[in-house]
Amino acid sequence: MATPGGGSALARAAGRALCLLAAAFALASGPAHAAPERPVVTLEIKGPIGVATAMQLAAALERARKEDAPLVVVRLDTPGGLVDSTREIIQAVLASPVPVAVYVSPSGARAASAGTYIAYAAHLAAMAPGTHLGAATPVRLGVPGTPGPPGPDPGARDPSKKGAPPSDESTMDRKVLNDAIAYLRGLAQLRGRNAEWAEKAVRDAATLTAEEAVRERVVDFLARDLEDLLNQADGRRVAAAGVERTLATKGAEVIAVEPDWRMRALGVIANPNVAFILMLAGIYGILFEFWNPGAVVPGVIGGISLLLALAAFAVLPVNYAGLALVLLGIAFMTVEAFTPGIGALGVGGVVAFIAGGVFLFDPEGADIAFRVTWPVLIAAASASAAFFLFALGYALRARRRRVVSGAEEMIGMAGRVVAWEGLSGSVHVHGEVWTARAEAPLAPGDPVRVARRDGLTLTVQRSETTGDHHA
Numbered sequence: 100m101a102t103p104g105g106g107s108a109l110a111r112a113a114g115r116a117l118c119l120l121a122a123a124f125a126l127a128s129g130p131a132h133a134a135p136e137r138p139v140v141t142l143e144i145k146g147p148i149g150v151a152t153a154m155q156l157a158a159a160l161e162r163a164r165k166e167d168a169p170l171v172v173v174r175l176d177t178p179g180g181l182v183d184s185t186r187e188i189i190q191a192v193l194a195s196p197v198p199v200a201v202y203v204s205p206s207g208a209r210a211a212s213a214g215t216y217i218a219y220a221a222h223l224a225a226m227a228p229g230t231h232l233g234a235a236t237p238v239r240l241g242v243p244g245t246p247g248p249p250g251p252d253p254g255a256r257d258p259s260k261k262g263a264p265p266s267d268e269s270t271m272d273r274k275v276l277n278d279a280i281a282y283l284r285g286l287a288q289l290r291g292r293n294a295e296w297a298e299k300a301v302r303d304a305a306t307l308t309a310e311e312a313v314r315e316r317v318v319d320f321l322a323r324d325l326e327d328l329l330n331q332a333d334g335r336r337v338a339a340a341g342v343e344r345t346l347a348t349k350g351a352e353v354i355a356v357e358p359d360w361r362m363r364a365l366g367v368i369a370n371p372n373v374a375f376i377l378m379l380a381g382i383y384g385i386l387f388e389f390w391n392p393g394a395v396v397p398g399v400i401g402g403i404s405l406l407l408a409l410a411a412f413a414v415l416p417v418n419y420a421g422l423a424l425v426l427l428g429i430a431f432m433t434v435e436a437f438t439p440g441i442g443a444l445g446v447g448g449v450v451a452f453i454a455g456g457v458f459l460f461d462p463e464g465a466d467i468a469f470r471v472t473w474p475v476l477i478a479a480a481s482a483s484a485a486f487f488l489f490a491l492g493y494a495l496r497a498r499r500r501r502v503v504s505g506a507e508e509m510i511g512m513a514g515r516v517v518a519w520e521g522l523s524g525s526v527h528v529h530g531e532v533w534t535a536r537a538e539a540p541l542a543p544g545d546p547v548r549v550a551r552r553d554g555l556t557l558t559v560q561r562s563e564t565t566g567d568h569h570a
Contacts, residue, residue, distance in 0.1 A: 133463040138198075139329060141172040148180025148213045150414040151358065151366035153187045159356040163197040170332060170348050171199045172325065173221070179212025181416065189220040189286070196340040199224040202311070202328055203230045203318075213234075215300055219286040222337040224318035225328050226309035233306030235283060235297075236273050276302065293317050313480070325353065365414070371460055374411035375471045379479055381405025383486070384427060416461040424455025432483060447486050456480070509552045513562055516545045526559055535559045 138162040144152055145268075156173070163171045194201045201221035203210045206229035210218050215235045218224045226232070264360030280301045287294035293316045299305040312318045322328035333349035358366070367373060384401015388394055412422075456476040514528030523536040526547055535557045541547065547559040 137167050137169050138354045139170050140354050143174045145176045150510045151362045151368050154362050155358045155509045160195050173201045174282050175201050175203050175210050176208035185213040192220045198339045225320050225322045226318050230309045233300045234304045235300040236304040237279050276445045298432040306322045368407050370413040371471050372475045376407035381495045418458050418461040421455045421458035424451045428452030453480050509549050512549045515548050516541050516543050533557045
């Protein structure tokens with residue numbers, strides 16, 4: 100017969116045993132099934148957005164996919180850049196299965212123009228204190244080189260011209276403006292950010308500081324540094340490529356993706372100033388090789404420079420009318436070098452060269468002014484003019500001058516026959532008596548002119564001149 104309370108004691112003992120067994124099982128099996136910590140991939144985008152930037156982001160996204168990273172952090176500081184490259188970056192971010200966070204940093208950085216679009220496209224957007232973003236107005240609607248408001252409605256009609264339709268230019272401006280507004284509003288709606296302010300950023304070139312951007316729901320939060328960003332991102336839910344994900348980034352290892360040599364080289368030559376200088380170096384090197392066959396080095400340098408310039412032009416918004424003006428200016432200056440003095444061709448060549456440099460790059464291909472700077476343009480035009488109009492012209496005129504030294508100095512000199520027999524004899528030329536021969540008989544005292552010199556023997560021809568001071 101069981102004693103009172105014995106059953107309950109046995110039940111309690113059994114319960115404790117089961118709890119201990121479950122705890123032991125959890126401790127034994129937990130570490131074996133725990134997922135390893137996944138690293139966060141970071142990259143830095145600093146300066147104008149270009150083809151090299153898009154390549155760098157693509158490499159970072161591919162690395163993140165291979166590492167099964169929970170997040171890619173783009174540290175951004177840009178004034179804007181090429182439109183095609185910006186759209187390529189945004190498309191890559193939208194299609195990425197790995198969430199992307201854009202972090203405008205460090206303090207003093209900005210995400211202007213193209214940077215604003217990229218920030219709106221990101222799954223998470225954060226800013227460091229002391230940063231700002233905005234001014235996303237297309238550059239063709241403002242002052243070249245500076246973001247600014249487009250002014251009056253480009254589609255508005257002039258009150259003084261009732262019934263007159265807008266000009267083609269204003270219609271095109273309106274199309275560009277509306278396209279940019281729709282693009283940024285679409286990104287804002289996709290990410291649940293402030294679409295009204297997105298339109299102001301494009302239409303009025305509005306800007307926001309970091310604190311204002313958080314308050315206006317343009318970015319998600321402020322972050323002092325990368326560690327703070329990862330701590331605040333931890334646990335947030337985002338949708339990447341149609342899949343909901345919960346970020347686990349707190350204390351994660353960080354892998355920085357650096358651009359390789361090819362990206363660095365492309366970033367350097369894609370600078371409009373560098374591309375322009377490479378083009379001139381290529382053209383001048385090849386021209387110099389044509390004028391001095393066998394020099395080799397100028398031709399090699401010119402060929403490499405020209406190929407690099409063509410590679411840069413392939414990724415830059417080149418205006419081919421501007422390129423044609425530059426080449427026409429060089430051609431005019433070259434022709435002027437073969438004519439005496441500085442005339443219309445020389446002046447026209449310099450003018451065409453400068454005009455071509457100004458219009459060499461198409462402003463519609465970038466949201467900042469991609470152009471050759473004035474100091475580089477003026478220096479290149481001055482150097483080209485000096486080379487073609489003075490240095491090359493002087494060299495050509497010197498080549499046409501009569502030889503005054505060496506064996507060729509004798510050619511063309513006048514003299515007089517001293518003694519002659521048949522087709523040979525002696526002549527007095529340049530104060531000396533020389534052995535000479537001719538193709539026709541001569542007589543002593545006949546005036547002659549030197550046609551050729553072979554060692555110490557002159558070939559002479561009868562001259563109609565009755566006397567010459569060289570004799």
